[in-house]
Amino acid sequence: MGMLVDGIWQDVWYDTKSTGGRFERSNAAFRNWITPDGRAGLTGRDGFAAESGxxxxxxxxxxxxxxRTLIFRKLKGLEDHISISVVHPEMLDQGWSFLTDDHGATGDGLYGLDYAHQIYTRAKSDYSGRVTVPILWDKQRQTIVSNESSEIIRMFNSAFDGVTGNTADFWPEALRDRIEAVNARIYDTVNNGVYKCGFATSQAAYDAAEAPLFDTLDWLEGHLAQNRYLLGDSLTEADWRLFTTLVRFDLVYNHHFKCSRARIADYPNLWAYTRALYQVPGVAETVGVEHIVRHYYYSHPTINPNRIVPMLTTPDFAAPHGRG
Ligand SMILES: N[C@@H](CCC(=O)N[C@@H](CS)C(=O)NCC(=O)O)C(=O)O
Known part of the structure; x- marks a missing residue:
């Protein structure tokens, strides 16, 4: 784990001293948008038109x-149009690496680089900041379009519809205000909430993240008893954003990040909902259990210095869900 400072890699852990032990996620730096015709999107520069390959x-x-981005690439039929490279699950002193493994780490399919930080400096030689995935790269302009997943999924949702003919819409206009509201709560207390529990370096910071996390899971359990999806009958981006945390929860967050009050398997509706989303055609192929387990237990020396993987039973995501 580390970061780039003026284009030079430094092996440093998250600074939580200045925030009373609280983990604060920094904002993504590359915020351009792919659009159907290359006009600028909500932020950033123009010139990123949706083109196959x-x-x-x-x-x-x-x-x-x-x-999230892998799920949208799959559901929107983008696999033949947007290529991928999968990093090695162990994020060590050089950050994400392009070592390969038997479980899907592919190496850097474009340039044969060793580390993800070299992709960032290829885009901006004096980049300062964290080196995070996902990274959406433009082969033509040789730069990073975006490293913000919430925006990449919205590009994937519609920008390539003219290329693919796939018009499935997970960000429908009529539901946007309600989706934003549910996203805001789930991002803060669940998606990022588990990280705030796990990376807290004071009891107070942990307590402040743990209670809202389980308040939201309790609320979701009741909500999903009455509603098929977060927004009722419509499957939206809000569900996919929640799903990627739920599918990791019992394997890693419950133990490694001390989100131990309950497992997802202890909530009948949430657990059936997780299985229902897992069983949407194509989604199971995006879930990499080996990489999930390997990454978390191996990559955080301040939390698990001896890299001991607890006895885990992989939840049976393929079991019948009974949710219609
Ligand atoms: N806001 C970013 C966050 C991405 C992110 O934090 N990714 C993690 C992996 S789960 C990462 O690469 N962390 C490396 C680091 O923080 O140095 C997004 O949603 O795309």
């Missing part, structure tokens, strides 16, 4: 943020 996605199968 032009873009490449660097992901980790372990990472819940990268996982």
């Amino acid at each position: 032009r873009y490449h996605l660097y992901v980790s199968l372990a990472c819940p943020w990268a996982h």
Whole structure:
């Protein structure tokens, strides 16, 4: 784990001293948008038109943020149009690496580089900041389009519809305000909430993250008793954003990040909902259990210095879910 400072890699852990033990996630730096005609999107520069074969996605199968982008690539029929490289699950002193393994780490399919930080400095030689996945790369302009998953999934949701003919819409206009509201709570207390528990370096910071996490899971359990999906009958991006945390929860967050009050398997509705999303055609292929387990227990020396993997039973995501 580390970061780039003026283009030079430094092996440093998250600074939680200045925040009373609280983990604060920094904002993604590259915020351009792919659009159907290359006009600028909500932020950033123009010139990133949706074209088959032009873009490449660097992901980790372990990472819940990268996982969102893999799900959208699959559901939107983009596999033949956007190539991918999968990093090695162990994120060590050089950060994410392009070593290969038997479980899907592919190496850098574009340039044969050793580390993800070299992709960042290729885009901006004096880049300062964290080196995170996912990274959406433009092969034509040789730069990073975006390293913000919440925006990459919105590009994937519609920008390539003219290329693929796939018009499935997980960000429908009529539901946007409600989706934003549910996303905000789930991001803060669940998606990022598990990290705030796990990376806390004071009891107070842990307590402040743990209670809202389980308040939200309790709320979701009741909500999903009445609703098929978060927004009722419509399957939206809000569900996919929640899913990538739920599918990791019992394997890693419950133990490694001390989110131990309950497992997802202890909530009948949440657990059936997790299975239902897992069983949407194509989604199971995006879930990399080996990389998830390997990454978390191996990559955080301040939490698990001896890299001991607890006895785990992989939840049976393929069991019948009974949710229609
Ligand atoms: N806001 C980013 C966050 C991505 C992120 O934090 N990814 C993690 C992996 S799960 C990472 O690469 N962390 C490396 C680091 O923080 O140095 C997004 O949603 O795309």
